[in-house]
Amino acid sequence: MLKIQRLNSLSKLGAVVSNINISDKLSDADLQSIKKLWNEVYVLVFPNQILDHSQFENFSLIFGEFGEDPFLKSIKGHPNIIEVKRAAMEKASHFGASWHSDWSFQKTPPSATLLYSKIIPPEGGDTLFANTISAYEDLPYNTKMEIENLKVIHSAALPYAEDGFYALEKDKDRSMKINPSNEANKTFSHPLVRTHPETKKKGLFINPVYSIAIDGIEKVDSDKLLNELYLHMTQDKYIYRHIWKRHMLVIWDNRAVMHKAMGNYDGYDRLLHRITIQGESPL
16 A cells, blocks of 8 residues: 655645565556556655656656657657766766756646656755646736736747857757757746646746746747746745655656755765656647
C-alpha cells in the first residue's frame, strides 16, 4: 500500500510517495491515487527508485506523451531524456537558476516535468517550487479583474537565441550540451491567468525567463505589472524547497508551479535526467 507524506502545508506543495517501486507495472488503484495526489499538491517525490532509461520513460508515459525539448541535447538512443549536469570544476552558470515554467514559450507547453537524480552533491543543488495557483487565489479582487483577460508573449530568446545568455557563455566549457538557435526568437501568446485543465483552478501563467511582455500594453506598464506579480508569486509562503538525494524521482505540474535550480555546490558533480510531458494550449 502506498505511503504518503505531505511536505509543506504553507505552500500547499509536495508529497513524498513511498512503499512503491515505479519500475514495476503499477496497479490501477495506485495510478489513480498518484494522479489524484498530483492534482492536489502539484509536486510528487518518489525516493529510492533504481531506474534505467527505459523504466524512466515508461513511468513518465503514465502522465502523457513525451514533450518536445528544443535547444538541449538528448541522451543517445533516448531522444526524450535530457542530461541536466554540471561538472565539479565547471565555471559556467547553473542551468535553470532563474524562476521559470518549462518551455512556456511553446504553443502547447509541457504539462509535467520529471527529474531523476543520478549524482547529487553532499550540499547545495536544491530546487525551489512556487505555487502559482495559490498566488493567484490570494490576489486582491481588483488585481484579478485587471489581469483576467490579458495575454502574455512568451519567447525563449533571452536564454537560447544565438545572442542569448547561453550562447554568450561558450567560452566557459559547459558540460551540459546546449544548442542556441534563432528559432528561440519565435513567440507565442498565452493567457496571463490560466485555468488548470484537470482541477479547473486558476493560476498565474507567467515567469521571468520566458514571459517577455503583456500583449497590447506599453512596455513600461507591462514590465511594472509583471515584476509586481513576480514579487507576489515568490513570497516564502508559496515556496517549497526540495532537497535532493540520489535515486529520487520528482514530477511537477508546470501548469501550477514555477521552479528554479539553486547552486552552492561548486567542486562537486551533479547529474539528473529529465523528461517533459506534452501539454495542451493554455486556456
